[in-house]
Amino acid sequence: MTEPKYKRIVLKLSGEAIAGEAGFGIDPETIKSMVSEVKEVHELGIEVAIVVGGGNIWRGNIGSEMGMERAQADYMGMLATVMNALALQDVLENNGVPTRVQTSIDMRQIAEPYIRRRAERHLEKGRVVIFAGGTGNPYFTTDTTAALRAAEIDADVILMAKNNVDGVYNADPKLDATATKFENLTHLEVIAKGLKVMDSTASSLSMDNNIPLVVFNLNEPGNIRRVVMGENIGTTVQG
Numbered sequence: 001m002t003e004p005k006y007k008r009i010v011l012k013l014s015g016e017a018i019a020g021e022a023g024f025g026i027d028p029e030t031i032k033s034m035v036s037e038v039k040e041v042h043e044l045g046i047e048v049a050i051v052v053g054g055g056n057i058w059r060g061n062i063g064s065e066m067g068m069e070r071a072q073a074d075y076m077g078m079l080a081t082v083m084n085a086l087a088l089q090d091v092l093e094n095n096g097v098p099t100r101v102q103t104s105i106d107m108r109q110i111a112e113p114y115i116r117r118r119a120e121r122h123l124e125k126g127r128v129v130i131f132a133g134g135t136g137n138p139y140f141t142t143d144t145t146a147a148l149r150a151a152e153i154d155a156d157v158i159l160m161a162k163n164n165v166d167g168v169y170n171a172d173p174k175l176d177a178t179a180t181k182f183e184n185l186t187h188l189e190v191i192a193k194g195l196k197v198m199d200s201t202a203s204s205l206s207m208d209n210n211i212p213l214v215v216f217n218l219n220e221p222g223n224i225r226r227v228v229m230g231e232n233i234g235t236t237v238q239g
């Protein structure tokens with residue numbers, strides 16, 4: 001059997017991916033299919049850390065638009081990611097995958113605090129670690145959290161799971177029939193071309209720390225395994 005390309009991965013799951021077709025809230029069926037994908041790579045012996053988003057429940061900019069103070073609204077967004085993390089943990093554990101949730105903001109009754117070395121130890125012991133609460137700071141995103149945690153735990157790659165989009169395009173493929181997909185990009189190209197892969201803070205952090213990124217379609221069953229096994233799907237961003 002061929003060896004997996006990556007040993008330790010950070011999987012970024014957006015809130016949108018957790019909402020499924022509904023586009024809002026938590027869809028149990030969507031989480032179940034996501035979990036079976038994660039279980040598949042976990043069984044290959046891959047160390048899996050997950051960074052969850054929260055946009056399916058709340059985003060800081062929604063609050064700002066309503067006239068809320070931005071930082072306050074962002075803290076609500078961070079709390080939303082914790083709800084997603086707990087939902088994901090529940091389904092993973094029901095499917096026999098051992099997990100730990102670590103939050104960047106202390107919530108000791110429901111999850112461990114984020115401790116880098118402890119997270120690494122969990123991964124070595126075969127537990128899936130779910131990082132919740134984003135970076136713990138307003139004005140950031142969970143994409144930046146994915147880049148930050150990937151750097152901290154020395155992950156081999158960030159897998160950026162997208163909803164029904166199979167990579168990075170030069171235009172929105174849902175709106176423009178002539179849009180073409182990039183096979184490979186550099187982080188600098190992503191920033192310079194203003195491509196919607198991650199926000200620029202997340203891209204800069206990934207670039208500065210040399211973290212490769214694979215953008216792929218989560219809705220295609222088996223895709224996480226394909227990426228981990230080194231199949232050329234989606235768009236790879238590195239360098």
Ligand code: UDP
Pocket residue numbers: 013014015016052053054055056058059060061073074075076077078080081133134135136137138139140141142143145
């Ligand atoms: N957030 C934040 N700091 C962080 C991560 C997230 O303030 O480090 C807040 C921010 O308001 C954001 C919300 O949490 O809008 C949800 O996160 P994100 O938008 O990254 O989720 P996703 O788009 O992946 O669902």
